[in-house]
Structures are given as C-alpha cells and as structure tokens.
Amino acid sequence: MPFCAARCGYCDFNTYTPSELDGSGASPDGWLEALRRELALAARAVGPRAVDTVFVGGGTPSLLGAERLGRVLGTIRSEFGLADGAEVTTESNPESTSPEFFAGLAEAGFTRVSLGMQSAAPHVLRVLDRRHTPGRAVAAAREARAAGLEHVNLDLIYATPGETTDDLRSSLDAVLSAGVDHVSAYSLIVEDGTALARRVSRGELPAPDDDVAAERYELIDDVLGAAGFGWYEVSNWARSEAAACRHNLGYWLDGDWWGAGPGAHSHLDGVRWWNVKHPARYAALLGAGESPEGGREELTAEERATERVMLQLRLATGLPLALLDDAGREAASRASAEGLLDGAALTTGRAVLTRRGRLLADGVVQDLLTGLTGAPV
Known part of the structure; x- marks a missing residue:
C-alpha cells in the first residue's frame, strides 16, 4: 500500500504523499481495484493454494481504514481461501489508528498488527520526521490488544543521531508497558536519496556510529531478554514461538510469496519478479488487462x-x-x-x-x- 500522509526523512520505500501524486490519478480506491485485479491474476497463475500468511505493508496501510483493509482480506479469501489458523498482519502508523479501527480489523479477520513506534523520545522522532506523539504508539498497542488482536508488534529504530542511552531505555520501558508480544528493532541506516542522507551530507547531523549501534543492540537484547522475550531473528524478539512473525519467517526460510501492489516483489519456485513502481502505472496496466510486472529473474542453484x-x-x-x-x-x-x-x-x-x-x-x-x-x- 504505497500511500503516506507525509514522508519520513529516513525512508526510501516505494511510497507517495498526496503532493507527489497530484494530477496522476492515483488514489487509494484506484489502488484497491487494481489490487483486486492482481489478486485474481495471481489466483489463476498459482491455482488452488490456500494462503497461510498475509502481510499488508506500506506506505501507511492504516490510512485506508479498517473497512478497506477488510475488503483486501475479503478478496484474498474469495480468490484463494485462507488456511486454518492463517496469520493476517497489517502495518499501521499510530496516528492513523483508533479503538474503532482495531475493532474493525479484528472483525475483518486480522490477527496481528505492527505499529511503527521508532522511539519514545520526542527529539528522536523529530530527527526521523515521525509525526506521532511519543505516547501514541503505546496507547495504540493497548487499544489493539483490547480489540482482541492476538499479536501486537512495536517497531523501534535505534542509534539515531542525538539518541542517548537513556532515550533508548525509556523507549524500551514504554514498549514493555504496552504489553506487546513482539518487538522489532533496527539500527538506523542512512539510505542514499533520502532527506536524512542530505542532512548528514550537509553536516547538519552526524552519521550513525557503528560502535554506538552495537552497544544499543546489546542493551535492547538485555532488556527484552530480562522481560521474557527471546530473539528468533537478528532484529526480532518474541515472547513465545507463537508470537514470532510467520510471514517474515517465510521470507527467511526460502518460501513462496506473491507480492501484490506497486513495486511489490514476489518469489515462486526460484523465480523472482517485481511490479512497476508508480501506482498510476500499476493501476493502468491492470485496468487494461495486462500484468503489472516490471521485471524478473530466475535464480540459479x-x-x-x-x-x-x-x-x-x-x-x-x-x-x-x-x-x-x-x-x-x-x-x-x-x-x-x-x-x-x-x-x-x-x-x-x-x-x-x-x-x-x-x-x-x-x-x-x-x-x-x-x-x-x-x-x-
């Protein structure tokens, strides 16, 4: 789901703000119709094959609202069917969620939500160009749990310029207070072409320090370990085996997946392909009955x-x-x-x-x- 209300300074994902789409004709409803067409195409390509995991990523999927996200899942059900006990996740920005949003997700059949917290320190959020207030992510996680979503994840970014050890400790305390059963933590990477990279190149911000990042990782591992979380992937911790993200494990264990949407990547039987990036072009191709594929490669042994x-x-x-x-x-x-x-x-x-x-x-x-x-x- 490629739409965002604003672009975070560190982000190099295939996302688009309203000003970037002005005049292109791309819209969430147009994306939804194009996605329906691609999922129908996918079902024809792979044949009868129940879906074990679904992950709606972005962009900011929560901008769609629970009703539209429910329609996405409904299309997957009708085209493929969901396996018993399927894991169904959506990413969400804390600021575009509410108790009603989470209740709608649970009713639609979502089982998991991943919230972009990044930090509890206001000055760190400002460096990252994150719009949510520090306490909103924790409140959203509690709302998601209260709505009956089985698994809730909070994402952290550490080693941001200006972040102190105490800042990270406060962020971890906030995470634990939210009662979530999964935490993802990623060291900040300055990606070429981002606003953050331009600020670093101009000397406005120092580049992240590898030694500091290593110390912060050890702190995260210590605090989460003491609270009953175990690492199951380098950047991911879960309270139990059941809380681990099965969708991401499918990537790490060489599974098959169909990535639907602008710029999405897929893997099936050793063939990898990717869609065109712009949502208007993506929708136009599918509207004309054509594949949105932008390129592919067949992996050697x-x-x-x-x-x-x-x-x-x-x-x-x-x-x-x-x-x-x-x-x-x-x-x-x-x-x-x-x-x-x-x-x-x-x-x-x-x-x-x-x-x-x-x-x-x-x-x-x-x-x-x-x-x-x-x-x-």
Whole structure:
C-alpha cells in the first residue's frame, strides 16, 4: 500500500504523499481495484493454494481504514481461501489508528498488527520526521490488544543521531508497558536519496556510529531478554514461538510469496519478479488487462544456495551445515573459535550466531559464502 500522509526523512520505500501524486490519478480506491485485479491474476497463475500468511505493508496501510483493509482480506479469501489458523498482519502508523479501527480489523479477520513506534523520545522522532506523539504508539498497542488482536508488534529504530542511552531505555520501558508480544528493532541506516542522507551530507547531523549501534543492540537484547522475550531473528524478539512473525519467517526460510501492489516483489519456485513502481502505472496496466510486472529473474542453484546462507543464518535456529561445502564448514569452525558461532550448536550440525556473531552477522555470512563459492562475495 504505497500511500503516506507525509514522508519520513529516513525512508526510501516505494511510497507517495498526496503532493507527489497530484494530477496522476492515483488514489487509494484506484489502488484497491487494481489490487483486486492482481489478486485474481495471481489466483489463476498459482491455482488452488490456500494462503497461510498475509502481510499488508506500506506506505501507511492504516490510512485506508479498517473497512478497506477488510475488503483486501475479503478478496484474498474469495480468490484463494485462507488456511486454518492463517496469520493476517497489517502495518499501521499510530496516528492513523483508533479503538474503532482495531475493532474493525479484528472483525475483518486480522490477527496481528505492527505499529511503527521508532522511539519514545520526542527529539528522536523529530530527527526521523515521525509525526506521532511519543505516547501514541503505546496507547495504540493497548487499544489493539483490547480489540482482541492476538499479536501486537512495536517497531523501534535505534542509534539515531542525538539518541542517548537513556532515550533508548525509556523507549524500551514504554514498549514493555504496552504489553506487546513482539518487538522489532533496527539500527538506523542512512539510505542514499533520502532527506536524512542530505542532512548528514550537509553536516547538519552526524552519521550513525557503528560502535554506538552495537552497544544499543546489546542493551535492547538485555532488556527484552530480562522481560521474557527471546530473539528468533537478528532484529526480532518474541515472547513465545507463537508470537514470532510467520510471514517474515517465510521470507527467511526460502518460501513462496506473491507480492501484490506497486513495486511489490514476489518469489515462486526460484523465480523472482517485481511490479512497476508508480501506482498510476500499476493501476493502468491492470485496468487494461495486462500484468503489472516490471521485471524478473530466475535464480540459479548457486544463487539460491547463497540466499539460504544469508537468510537462515539470521535466525536463532541457524543454518544447517549441510548447506555448506568443506571450505564453508571450515569457515564455520573458525567462526566458532572466534566466538561468532555457537560451539555446542556446531556439534549438532547447525551454524547458530552468538550475540557477538549477531553484531557481525554480515561478516560471518561473507566468510561462509567465500568458502561456499570459492570467491569473495
């Protein structure tokens, strides 16, 4: 869902504000009709196949309101059917939610909501160009739980310029007070082409510091761990196995998914494709009975093996050593000796990151893949 009321300074997603769409003819209702057409196309392409997870991401899906989001889910039900116990998630901005909104989601069949909190510190929210007030995310999480949504996630961003350790502690205290069962926490990345990147390049803000980010990650892990959350992916913690986001696990475990909407990416049987980005072009193609596909690639066996290493190593369940060749397994042994992989797990045939390994996960992956491919990655 590509629409936002305003653009956050750090965001490089395929999103559009009203001023950016002025005169293009793109609208939420036009998007909804085009999405209905793409879902019908998807059902014809994959055949009878019940949907196990749904994730409505953005953009700001909550701007649609519960009624429109319910229509999205209704179309999925009619075209595919939902598997028993399907997980159905929508992202939401705290400022565009209400008790009535969450009640509508629950009635429509949503089981999970992910709220963009980012921080409880007003000055950090200002740096990120976030519009919600510091307490609204916690209030929204409580409203979602009261409405009967089974799982509620709060997103945090840490290591923002100007954020202090006390700021992050306050944010974590707020998260825990909300009673959620899932937390995602991401180190701020300054993406090229964003307003934040321009501010950093002009010297208005310092670039995020890697050492500070590592310290903040350890603090997050300590506080959440003490509160009963366990990490199951490098940037994600859940109170229980049932609270883990099954949709995202599908990505990390090389599953199949159909990404519907402008700029959405899909993966099916080793083929990956992506839609055209602009919502007006997306709607026009589907309105003319054409596919909105903008490009595709067929992954080689080597590329799929590489991606499995990159993605599965991020999980607490780790990576089967059987996916590595002899050189890769030797690299895993070295990583274990350096305290980056869990030695006990290695003896059972799995490569599992230690906490220090999580901080250096990209380097560990590179070493394992150098062994796998025989060349630097």
